[in-house]
Amino acid sequence: MLVLYTDFGFQGPYVGQMKAVLHMGAPGVPVVDLMHDAPPFDPQSSAYLLAALVGDLTPGAVVLAVVDPGVGTDRRALVVEADGRWFIGPDNGLFALTVRRAAAARAWEITWRPEKLSASFHGRDLFAPVAAEIAAAGTFDDARKGRQIALQEVDRPDWPDELERIVYVDGYGNVISGMRAENLSPNHRILVHNVEIKGEKTFASVPPDSLFWYANSSGLVEIACNRGRADRRLGVSVGTGVRVVGNQSVTAVT
Known part of the structure; x- marks a missing residue:
């Protein structure tokens, strides 16, 4: 199951464009719209909300999360596995609370880049292909597409637990x-x-x-x-x- 969590809203082509990429990369895998009105431009608020919403997802679920005001900059792209669920998105604190509260977690920086990479739409061009591949294969090919990083690099220690x-x-x-x-x-x-x-x-x-x-x-x-x-x-x-x-x-x- 692929689960979408974004601040895109439903107006415009953005959600549909990401779904098209997911369908091409993982045909037959159900895509669930968890929400597309996450707090806009606000990774911190979105992180606390996301951590609460994903608790009932089954192990193996792949969460493509995009609240990314720093898109196109040198902020990293991440894959996180937390309690058996996969998370793909920007390294801006969006997964900090999910990792902090997990009983077991791992994290990778996505080093792979597609031939076509828009400076304003990493959700479609970078995160969606990786999410689709994980959903289809059940794992992340870090040998070809990433490098493992310490969990401390994903957390935001200055953000409170509550x-x-x-x-x-x-x-x-x-x-x-x-x-x-x-x-x-x-x-x-x-x-x-x-x-x-x-x-x-x-x-x-x-x-x-x-x-x-x-x-x-x-x-x-x-x-x-x-x-x-x-x-x-x-x-x-x-x-x-x-x-x-x-x-x-x-x-x-x-």
């Missing part, structure tokens, strides 16, 4: 943070723009038009407004900071 920031806003206006909910207790509250938000398990646990945070289906802390838009209620967007607080400060706002 990112206290909004990394995604979904179509309902729910706002997703870069924090894993497993590290919080029901007594914790989330502070956003001086609004303190309590935790609940389900939407039905609070009245309509009430704010709350919960552990979303990918395990991240998500803030929602029951039957409303949390992003508009709070005046937030991707990049807005959030903070975890205890239950001994001001009365929570609903």
Whole structure:
């Protein structure tokens, strides 16, 4: 299975062009659009989101991930194997959290270059052919196309384990943070723009038009407004900071 994760959006030819290359290189391998509205030009936010989303993928899945504002520069191209899943994309921190949280991982720099390499579309010309080859063969031909590198070179040690920031806003206006909910207790509250938000398990646990945070289906802390838009209620967007607080400060706002 090939899995696509990009900030391209669905408008324009870009996703289709990558899929065409994947089909030529790995005919018959299913291609899944995980998401194409990853935080644009933002590898850090995208890294925390990606690490949460891939946990349920089967071993052997090949993730082609492109959030690449440095395309065409001397930033490296990477192949990463983490817990049996493959990741192909730019060396800009996009795989840092995936590698950090993996029980077992390896990484390679892609040294191979195709005859045709656009300075603005490595997703199609460089990453997609490598991803297709891995999907078809089940492994990376590092003898011909790369060299193994230390995992420390993939990580970003200055990036925290939990990112206290909004990394995604979904179509309902729910706002997703870069924090894993497993590290919080029901007594914790989330502070956003001086609004303190309590935790609940389900939407039905609070009245309509009430704010709350919960552990979303990918395990991240998500803030929602029951039957409303949390992003508009709070005046937030991707990049807005959030903070975890205890239950001994001001009365929570609903």
